[in-house]
Amino acid sequence: MFKPLTMQHIELSLLEHDAAQAALLLANFGAFAPEISEVPADQLPELPGEAYRQAYMETRAHLDKILAHYEISAPDAVEAPMQPVSPRQLVETGSWLRTVWGKCSEQQERMRRLRDELRRAAQLLRALDQFAHVSIDLALLQRRSALLDIRVGTLPRSNIQRFEEALGLAGYIAIHFFTNEEQVHMIVAGAVGQAGEIERVLQAAGWRTMDIPAEFRGRPDEVRRELTERLARMTEEQAQEDARRRSEGAQENLHERLIDATHVLARAAPYAELAGLMRGRGSLVTVCGWIPSSQTPRLKNMLEACFGDRFVLRARDPRADERLRVPSLIWHHPWLRPFASLVLSYGVPRYGEIDPTVFFAVSFVLMFGMMFGDVGHGGVLILAGVLLRRRLEQYAALAIAVGLSSVVFGLLFGSVFGFESLLPALWMSPLSDPTRMLGVALGWGIGFILLATALTIRNRIVDGRMPDALLGSHGAAGLVLYLGLLLGAWRYATTGQTGIAPLLAVCAALSAIFAHSWRQNRGVARGEKLMIALMEAYESIMSYISNTLSFLRLAAFSLNHVALFIAVFTVANMMRSAGYWTTIVLGNIFILVLEGGIVGIQTLRLEYYEGFSRFFGGDGRPFRPLTLRKRQTFVFQNY
Amino acid sequence: MQYTGELDQSNVTILLSELAVLIRPLSGAARELLGYWAHRFELGNLKTIIRGKMADQPRSLIERQLQDMGAFTSLPVDELLQSDTPAELLRRLEQTPYAEIASRARHLLEQGEALFALDAALDRRYFAGLARRGRSTDSGPGQPLRDIIGCMVDRVNLVWLLRYRFAYNLSPAQAYYLLIPASHRLLPQQMQQLAQCASFEDAMSSLSNPFDKILEGARNTTEVTLKMEKENWRIADNILRHSNFNVARALAYMMLRERDLRRLRAIACGRSMRVGGDAIRSALGIAEGGREVS
Numbered sequence: 001m002f003k004p005l006t007m008q009h010i011e012l013s014l015l016e017h018d019a020a021q022a023a024l025l026l027a028n029f030g031a032f033a034p035e036i037s038e039v040p041a042d043q044l045p046e047l048p049g050e051a052y053r054q055a056y057m058e059t060r061a062h063l064d065k066i067l068a069h070y071e072i073s074a075p076d077a078v079e080a081p082m083q084p085v086s087p088r089q090l091v092e093t094g095s096w097l098r099t100v101w102g103k104c105s106e107q108q109e110r111m112r113r114l115r116d117e118l119r120r121a122a123q124l125l126r127a128l129d130q131f132a133h134v135s136i137d138l139a140l141l142q143r144r145s146a147l148l149d150i151r152v153g154t155l156p157r158s159n160i161q162r163f164e165e166a167l168g169l170a171g172y173i174a175i176h177f178f179t180n181e182e183q184v185h186m187i188v189a190g191a192v193g194q195a196g197e198i199e200r201v202l203q204a205a206g207w208r209t210m211d212i213p214a215e216f217r218g219r220p221d222e223v224r225r226e227l228t229e230r231l232a233r234m235t236e237e238q239a240q241e242d243a244r245r246r247s248e249g250a251q252e253n254l255h256e257r258l259i260d261a262t263h264v265l266a267r268a269a270p271y272a273e274l275a276g277l278m279r280g281r282g283s284l285v286t287v288c289g290w291i292p293s294s295q296t297p298r299l300k301n302m303l304e305a306c307f308g309d310r311f312v313l314r315a316r317d318p319r320a321d322e323r324l325r326v327p328s329l330i331w332h333h334p335w336l337r338p339f340a341s342l343v344l345s346y347g348v349p350r351y352g353e354i355d356p357t358v359f360f361a362v363s364f365v366l367m368f369g370m371m372f373g374d375v376g377h378g379g380v381l382i383l384a385g386v387l388l389r390r391r392l393e394q395y396a397a398l399a400i401a402v403g404l405s406s407v408v409f410g411l412l413f414g415s416v417f418g419f420e421s422l423l424p425a426l427w428m429s430p431l432s433d434p435t436r437m438l439g440v441a442l443g444w445g446i447g448f449i450l451l452a453t454a455l456t457i458r459n460r461i462v463d464g465r466m467p468d469a470l471l472g473s474h475g476a477a478g479l480v481l482y483l484g485l486l487l488g489a490w491r492y493a494t495t496g497q498t499g500i501a502p503l504l505a506v507c508a509a510l511s512a513i514f515a516h517s518w519r520q521n522r523g524v525a526r527g528e529k530l531m532i533a534l535m536e537a538y539e540s541i542m543s544y545i546s547n548t549l550s551f552l553r554l555a556a557f558s559l560n561h562v563a564l565f566i567a568v569f570t571v572a573n574m575m576r577s578a579g580y581w582t583t584i585v586l587g588n589i590f591i592l593v594l595e596g597g598i599v600g601i602q603t604l605r606l607e608y609y610e611g612f613s614r615f616f617g618g619d620g621r622p623f624r625p626l627t628l629r630k631r632q633t634f635v636f637q638n639y
Numbered sequence: 640m641q642y643t644g645e646l647d648q649s650n651v652t653i654l655l656s657e658l659a660v661l662i663r664p665l666s667g668a669a670r671e672l673l674g675y676w677a678h679r680f681e682l683g684n685l686k687t688i689i690r691g692k693m694a695d696q697p698r699s700l701i702e703r704q705l706q707d708m709g710a711f712t713s714l715p716v717d718e719l720l721q722s723d724t725p726a727e728l729l730r731r732l733e734q735t736p737y738a739e740i741a742s743r744a745r746h747l748l749e750q751g752e753a754l755f756a757l758d759a760a761l762d763r764r765y766f767a768g769l770a771r772r773g774r775s776t777d778s779g780p781g782q783p784l785r786d787i788i789g790c791m792v793d794r795v796n797l798v799w800l801l802r803y804r805f806a807y808n809l810s811p812a813q814a815y816y817l818l819i820p821a822s823h824r825l826l827p828q829q830m831q832q833l834a835q836c837a838s839f840e841d842a843m844s845s846l847s848n849p850f851d852k853i854l855e856g857a858r859n860t861t862e863v864t865l866k867m868e869k870e871n872w873r874i875a876d877n878i879l880r881h882s883n884f885n886v887a888r889a890l891a892y893m894m895l896r897e898r899d900l901r902r903l904r905a906i907a908c909g910r911s912m913r914v915g916g917d918a919i920r921s922a923l924g925i926a927e928g929g930r931e932v933s
Contacts, residue, residue, distance in 0.1 A: 054699070061721040101723065109726050112733075156743075158767070159820045162827075166816040169831065200813040204756065206746055 002358060004328035004351050004620070006293040007318060011039075012303070013286045014311040016048050019278065020084035022287070023271035025306055027626045028081055029299055033327050034289040034626055037279045048285050049275025052087055056272035059094035060265055062101045063258070069104040070249030072258060078266040078628045085268040093264050096257070107245060114238050121234065123154075124210070125227045127178040127185050128220050139217035141187065149192045151202075153209040154183045163205050170197045185210070270626050290327050290623070293317075318351065320464060326351035329623035336361055338398035346608055347618015352462045354455050356616050361401070363448065363611070364603055369405025370444075371557035371599045373430075376417035377592050378406030402600075413558070417588050418565030430558040431566075437555040445551025446486060448611065449544070453479045456615035471516035473540035474614050481509035482544045510537045547610050557599055564591050644703070646907060650900040651680050651706045657896060659710060661889040669886035672772045672784075676890060677711045682765050684708070685737060686758055688719050689744065692728045693754065740764065759799075759817050766795055770821035776886060783878045783887035787894070789823020790874050794867035797825055797833075797850070801860045805839045825850065865924055872898055 010032075014022055026032045037044065067074060085093075141152050149172075155163060157179070164174050172190030179185070190198065216223045248254060278287045291299060296315050303311050318326045328351050332340050339361035349355045369378075381403030389396035410416065414425025430437050457476055460469035469475045484505030488498040517533040524532065568587030572580045612618065655677060662673050684705045691701035698720050705716065714735060722728040725748065732741035740761060747756050773788035796818045803814035811834040818830060829847060836842040839859070846854060853870050857863045875891035882888050902923050909919040 058698075062723075065721070098723075105724065105727050108730060112730055156739075159763075159816075162816055162818070162820045165827065165831065166812040169812045169815065169835070197810050197812055200810055201816050203750060204813055204816050206743055208746070 003355050004330050007290045007326050008293045008296055008315045011288050011314040016283045016285050019285050020271040023274045024084050027270035027628045030625055030627055031295045032289050032291050032626050033624050034277050036277050037288045044279035044281050046280045048280040049278050053272045053275040055090050056268050062097040063261055066101055066104055074262045079263040081628055085264050090268055093261050111241055118234050121231050128224050149190055149195045151188045153207050154185050156206050157184055160184055166201050170194045327623040328620040330355050335397050337394040346612050348620040348622050350617045350620035353459050365401050365405045367603045368402045369409040370554050372406050373409025373413045374415045375407050375410035378403045378410050431562045441552050441555035445548045452611045452614040459615055471512045473513050477509045477512035480505050513537050513540055646904045655709055655711055668776045680706050681708050681714055692725050763819055766819040790871050792819055792821050793823050793825040798864050811835045
């Protein structure tokens with residue numbers, strides 16, 4: 001709960017003909033994250049499942065394309081989850097799917113041609129607008145002459161100027177008679193003798209000789225009629241083609257075979273995926289990966305039940321040098337999921353690192369409540385969380401939690417939708433003693449930073465970074481510095497003098513931070529090193545002070561909450577009865593939405609910036625177990 | 640072969656990771672321009688995929704030849720590789736920003752044109768896009784940017800023109816048409832004149848200022864390419880040394896960085912083939928000590 005589950009590295013060796021079955025078993029096991037084998041390639045030089053993997057990938061690609069073509073959704077559950085798919089069965093499925101895809105592809109190509117022809121016919125129809133006013137028989141443009149070479153066609157719009165200049169070099173002229181966004185329709189004319197030279201230019205330019213239909217030989221209105229009919233005909237063809245596609249997809253035997261194929265491929269997927277990481281020699285294969293330590297006996301039992309003694313399972317704890325490679329898997333109650341996903345948006349906890357979710361959840365809820373304390377507003381948040389639980393999904397729990405916190409602080413402050421006379425304050429109204437509120441916020445901040453620094457020290461010790469843990473500005477030296485500063489400030493505020501002990505603590509801590517920085521910057525020029533070390537020491541003082549003061553916003557927002565209500569009530573009191581209540585309702589909605597949003601962001605900012613940035617690396621590897629469905633990333637999981 | 644492939648990938652990775660750093664403080668047209676510059680590597684990937692699919696190569700073989708573009712990837716490479724036939728590939732390409740290329744490719748293939756025409760169309764489209772972006776960035780770095788991109792466009796145009804006319808023996812009109820529809824110091828009229836020259840020597844002797852000086856003594860298209868590249872690098876070096884940070888300076892840096900990485904690759908390949916230092920230096924156009932040979 002407070003750190004990723006303990007992992008074990010396992011190495012499973014078995015016979016090659018059991019590999020597909022083992023892959024299925026591991027996928028059904030659901031808690032095995034495979035990784036590249038650590039056995040040297042020269043000891044296990046073969047990739048026994050490579051051909052299977054290639055066949056699977058090709059078959060999967062065909063199936064996905066076919067399902068998309070027929071708009072069929074793949075089923076969620078997998079039939080016969082422990083029945084492996086033999087290479088022969090995979091090849092047969094692949095061969096059938098290739099044939100089906102061939103037909104689908106032809107159908108798609110026909111549809112594409114129809115679309116192109118439709119677009120072109122529509123363009124021709126638009127092009128007729130150019131001829132509408134000249135009122136000529138368009139057949140004249142198609143007659144061949146012994147002297148004059150006339151061509152009518154279309155060109156992409158790009159590079160027209162260069163095309164015309166090139167034509168000029170061959171003694172041709174070009175007349176545009178219609179231009180749209182994509183193409184230019186033009187007549188190209190020149191002496192017949194130069195036709196050979198122009199031919200290559202036309203080809204290179206993407207010239208399409210206009211395919212003038214028979215009706216184009218008449219007058220434009222006659223041509224228009226013919227084109228309209230042609231368009232209608234092609235639209236009809238398109239609709240028929242689409243209907244054919246749908247009816248084919250709905251055919252029971254095809255549909256059923258495709259669904260069967262999805263089951264086959266779902267069962268083949270684990271072995272295909274493992275094949276990329278599996279190595280072997282002769283009839284022996286080995287696969288490596290990570291599983292939660294608590295699951296090792298279960299895996300062993302499953303393997304024994306399936307393979308008897310035809311396997312060797314070696315399990316060991318992670319070595320110190322591979323801590324960054326170990327995936328993180330954390331157990332949490334479903335109620336903590338929304339907080340966990342907010343933690344995850346900052347980063348994945350490193351293996352062995354403290355998982356901040358619980359601290360985050362508690363402090364987030366408390367800080368939000370303190371800044372947004374109102375029984376009414378809290379009630380609205382709880383209600384929203386309950387009523388919108390389907391839409392908010394996991395975040396419904398977050399809304400309910402912060403709502404409850406607002407209610408509790410609302411009771412402490414005695415505020416219900418801004419009315420302070422309905423309930424007696426169990427503690428006090430924030431505005432009645434702002435100084436005390438600031439003091440509480442400061443105390444909260446000090447506690448938060450001390451906890452964050454303690455977690456930093458712990459995480460660095462676990463990471464094996466002892467000098468950082470002891471001498472770093474966020475380590476023990478930083479903690480001493482902070483305590484020295486706090487003690488000095490406290491004594492100065494109460495007695496007017498700091499005393500010698502805090503001064504000594506600050507000096508000792510700064511010396512340690514300075515020496516640590518100096519040591520870390522070996523190889524840097526002496527002057528530069530001095531500057532870096534001095535700046536680091538200075539920055540550590542400033543950051544502790546500014547980070548602590550940053551928590552004053554807890555008090556500031558709780559005061560702001562009351563101040564906004566005062567503004568709303570002042571305006572409401574200027575109105576009559578109906579206006580009064582309208583203002584109160586609108587003012588509450590305004591505060592709830594706008595201030596609620598701002599408080600949420602500020603709370604998150606305090607958590608991320610003042611907390612996580614100190615102790616939380618967030619550069620861990622998520623746990624990605626092999627499953628029968630598409631592989632997912634698990635960081636927070638409920639067993 | 641695998642060794643040079645890894646070197647190429649390593650160079651592209653270095654260039655793109657440095658580009659990602661340079662691009663960070665930029666926004667709008669400047670950012671878009673630098674991102675577009677990186678697409679030249681993706682264009683290579685697209686050509687490889689099209690060629691591979693046309694030649695019915697297996698997916699794994701095509702995949703091995705592709706460069707990993709990291710965050711700069713815009714092509715759905717997996718989807719394109721999954722296509723079974725060239726027609727399917729082009730249908731899939733139509734769903735990408737390269738839709739225009741897909742229809743051009745289909746047309747060229749229906750006409751039975753060689754893949755060369757498709758490569759030329761892809762390159763022309765890329766450089767035309769670069770020139771257009773260079774022209775539209777007019778705040779601050781406008782002039783140096785136009786200089787650096789214009790110089791690149793002039794180089795490509797001149798080299799292509801000479802190659803099309805005198806190596807591929809295309810007609811003047813076709814050779815001229817296949818050039819990038821943009822120019823900087825090499826004006827369209829000059830390119831038309833060059834296209835109409837009967838031989839390489841005629842073309843060289845009809846060059847006007849400044850190209851006559853830049854290309855003095857060039858005996859073939861390879862030497863023209865080298866000399867024009869050096870002129871590019873000279874301008875890039877000038878911008879890098881004498882301007883504040885802006886998109887032109889970033890582009891100049893990338894060009895010079897690419898030159899250095901290409902040289903490193905050439906040296907590594909030369910050494911692995913046991914070519915002597917002098918021969919490698921001569922091929923790269925540098926003197927002992929790394930100085931450029933004019």
